[in-house]
Amino acid sequence: MCVSTGLCAGRQYHLISEEKNFAEAQSYCREKYTDLATIDSMEDVETLNRTAETAGVSSIAWIGLYKTWGWSLSDTSFYKHGEEEFRGWEPGQPDNYGDCTEIYPDGGWHDYRCTYKEQAVCCDSLSQSTGLQEKELICTQLHGDFSFMLTFIKKHQTAEKNIQTQKNSNIKFASMLCVMLPLHSSSLDLFSELDVTFVLTDDSMTWTEAQSYCREHHTDLASVRNQAENQKVQELVQAAGVDFVWIGLFRDSWKWSDGSNSSFRRWLPGQPDNKKGMEACAAADFRSSGRWVDLNCNSRRAFICYGPAPKTSSKQVFRLRLRSSVDPNDPAVMEAMLKQFKQKLKAQGVNDDVTLSFRKQPV
Incomplete structure (x- = not known):
């Protein structure tokens, strides 16, 4: 039931008393109005406080702020169009049990508490390990021997499966292919295979510890950009006989449900605290002047939608x-x-x- 409304800066807020989890509230607001509430200023905060006071509400209500998923390896040049958004979630996942991602032997992803210790998958990004000048030099030196180089690399890959012991050699060959791509389209598939290699850590560690380890010894925690790479990581997990391992996807930055880029924040002191690593959605606490707290997204709360403000008319x-x-x-x-x-x-x-x-x- 909608218990009260408030007008502010071109939008109208609607306080809904029926309790829903964050995803349900978001769907409801998008169906009935525009979206969950975006709050741009203190004027908006004061409008919501008056709305809650008028309605006699002194509890917590969802607003449209929540944390989003992103890769530890944030360099956008590493991803082709759409690859940064690839996800392999199991049905029912993520279920807000944590802010970090693990992959299972069946290739499915689950969110879990980042403080849990388990093995991790690092990646070696060959295309990011060689400078442009080195690539140009190699290309100039071996331009005439491309067919020989292509054959040699294929034999090299077959004979040497452990990329760690031959990393520098592979980087050099991948660099040759990278420079030669405009002239030799037949090298595209091979270069794609050499572009990234996945390595399973020996030791178990928290997600943050795994990130530090992978950045020190490799490129970063594994980014999984497509189904083919997901298959490679899955095979790595199966071969190791482990139940789950960390990959590089985690939930960190806050964004508004409607895509607004508003940077306005009004957190309660000590918030957000991500209690138990399971709080990724924001709510206004009207017991504390509408200041915000982070909560588990599965919690059931009242919520605030917004829609366009009704047009006002006057007569002269x-x-x-x-x-x-x-x-x-x-x-x-x-x-x-x-x-x-x-x-x-x-x-x-x-x-x-x-x-x-x-x-x-x-x-």
Whole structure:
């Protein structure tokens, strides 16, 4: 049930007393209104506080702020179009049990508490390990021997499966291919295979410890950009005989449900605290002047939607005296006069949605 509304800065807030989890509240607001509430300023905060006070609400209600998923390896040049958004979640995942991601032997992803210790998958990004000058030099030196180089790399890959012992060699060959791609389209598939290699750590560690380890000894925690790479990591997990391992996907930055880029924040002191690593959605606490707290997204709370503010209208009456022989009751004359008035109002900056009409003065 919608218990109260409030107007602010071009939007109207709707406080919904029926308790839902964050995802349910988001769906409800998008269906019935525009989205969960975006809050841009203290004016918005004060409007919501008045709305809650009028409705007699002194509890917690969802707003549209929540944490999003992103890769530990944040360099956008590493990802082709759409690859940064690839996800391999199992059905029902993520279920807000944590802010870090693990992959299972069946290739499915689960969110889990980042403080749990388990093995991790690092990645070696060959395409990021060699500078442009080195690539150009190698290309110049071996331009005439491309076919030989291609054959040698294939044999090299077959004979040497452990990328760690031959990393520098593979980087050099991958660099050759990278420079030669415009001239030799046949190298595309091979270069894609050499572009990244996945390595399973020997030791168990927290997600943050795994991130530090992978950045020190490799490139970063594994980014899984497509189904083919997910298959490679899955095979690595299966071969190791472990139940789950960390990959590089984690939940960190806050964003608004409607995509707004507002940077306004009004957290309660000590918030957000991500209690037990399981709090990724924000709510306004009207027991504390509407300041915000982070909560588990599965919690059931009241929530605040917003929609467009209703248009306001006003009426102004002007007296008009005609000094002409024209008949003011003639519909054609009245229409011509109204058109001229509207043009003059537009020239004065009045919007087109103004409505003009005549009202006869009683005799």
